[in-house]
Amino acid sequence: MSNKSYQENEARIPDIFEGIQVNNCKNPKCEKFGVEPLIYKNLYNSQAGSKRDPNYAISGLAKGVPGLKCKACNEITPIKSNYSIEEEKQRLSAYLIASPLSCPNESCINHNLSIIEAPDSYYKFGQTSGNQRYQCKVCRKTFSSGNKRRSQKRSEVNKSLYKALMNKLPVKRCCEFLEISPQTYYRKVDWLYEQALGFVRERERKLLRSFEMKRLYLSTDRQVHTSNWTKRDDKRNTELLALGTADNISGYVFGWHFNFDPRVSPLQIESETIELGDYDRPAPFRKHARLWLERDFESAQRGPNNTIQAQGSIQADIAAKYQSEVSRLNTEAVEEIDNTVKPPSNGMLVHSEYTMYGHFQLLNELFANTEKCAFT
Ligand SMILES: [Zn+2]
Numbered sequence: 321m322s323n324k325s326y327q328e329n330e331a332r333i334p335d336i337f338e339g340i341q342v343n344n345c346k347n348p349k350c351e352k353f354g355v356e357p358l359i360y361k362n363l364y365n366s367q368a369g370s371k372r373d374p375n376y377a378i379s380g381l382a383k384g385v386p387g388l389k390c391k392a393c394n395e396i397t398p399i400k401s402n403y404s405i406e407e408e409k410q411r412l413s414a415y416l417i418a419s420p421l422s423c424p425n426e427s428c429i430n431h432n433l434s435i436i437e438a439p440d441s442y443y444k445f446g447q448t449s450g451n452q453r454y455q456c457k458v459c460r461k462t463f464s465s466g467n468k469r470r471s472q473k474r475s476e477v478n479k480s481l482y483k484a485l486m487n488k489l490p491v492k493r494c495c496e497f498l499e500i501s502p503q504t505y506y507r508k509v510d511w512l513y514e515q516a517l518g519f520v521r522e523r524e525r526k527l528l529r530s531f532e533m534k535r536l537y538l539s540t541d542r543q544v545h546t547s548n549w550t551k552r553d554d555k556r557n558t559e560l561l562a563l564g565t566a567d568n569i570s571g572y573v574f575g576w577h578f579n580f581d582p583r584v585s586p587l588q589i590e591s592e593t594i595e596l597g598d599y600d601r602p603a604p605f606r607k608h609a610r611l612w613l614e615r616d617f618e619s620a621q622r623g624p625n626n627t628i629q630a631q632g633s634i635q636a637d638i639a640a641k642y643q644s645e646v647s648r649l650n651t652e653a654v655e656e657i658d659n660t661v662k663p664p665s666n667g668m669l670v671h672s673e674y675t676m677y678g679h680f681q682l683l684n685e686l687f688a689n690t691e692k693c694a695f696t
């Protein structure tokens with residue numbers, strides 16, 4: 321096979337991943353709405369020769385930003401990585417999986433080996449307040465599932481702290497009012513966070529198993545959160561976008577998702593990107609397509625501001641989107657990156673459209689047994 325024909329048969333659109341293929345016509349009025357594209361430029365068939373995709377063509381939106389052009393309605397949508405969407409969905413749904421117990425000693429080699437994966441690395445060590453207690457065979461540290469709860473002294477403070485948080489009491493005032501140190505404050509906030517995750521996990525796992533509904537009426541909205549949690553001398557803010565969907569009747573919110581992944585290390589992601597030669601590939605073909613890589617950020621800061629305002633409702637954005645569909649660089653992105661905004665110092669910003677896709681993929685799973693979901 322010559323080099324040319326090999327290239328012609330390289331994937332032009334990211335392949336379907338875990339049942340996800342978002343690269344299709346998104347115009348609900350078009351007959352090709354949701355029709356899957358051909359992954360390869362030419363589909364070779366020994367009898368009929370090559371066959372071109374009758375529905376879509378590739379149309380570059382900008383350097384390194386390939387678009388998918390629908391041949392029926394001529395709309396162009398930016399091509400996305402299905403793999404990265406699944407990855408983002410995994411991140412957003414991580415709360416549904418309880419983290420298994422392992423040795424709490426961070427310098428111990430068993431720290432990353434859970435009692436489920438490696439039961440032979442631990443001894444059973446009696447019970448404490450009804451919880452099974454374990455001992456690490458390496459460092460001899462003992463622990464149980466109830467550790468965090470019991471270490472809470474003055475637990476009456478938790479309820480007051482929770483109320484204070486809900487009423488947006490500033491940190492300093494809160495510490496004065498409850499007579500606790502800032503250190504205790506942050507430890508308790510972390511503890512409350514763990515409890516909240518546990519609560520949501522219990523509820524929504526039931527939802528996954530047995531929730532059946534004929535119809536759900538939902539509303540999706542998003543907000544911009546501006547944060548300046550990093551260095552005092554750096555006046556630039558970090559902007560995070562949050563996306564949530566609520567049930568209109570009960571007000572229950574299914575996720576409030578930020579386009580920020582606190583678990584990844586920018587250093588590690590950057591070096592992997594360079595090693596894989598991913599900066600030379602169009603964005604949707606990179607391993608870390610969902611993350612704001614250093615060079616993306618720099619070029620976004622330099623380049624013209626082609627993205628729409630982050631503020632405002634989804635409906636307004638959709639209206640705006642259809643007005644300037646073809647002229648805009650990236651129709652689904654909402655971040656505004658200029659030199660007053662900087663990337664967070666820990667973790668990495670996620671391209672907001674990936675968080676949006678991940679959010680809806682998760683909802684799709686939660687409402688698997690719902691006959692019809694109406695977004696109002
Ligand atoms: Zn179309």
Ligand SMILES: [Zn+2]
Pocket residue numbers: 423424425428429430431456457458459460461
């Ligand atoms: Zn240990």
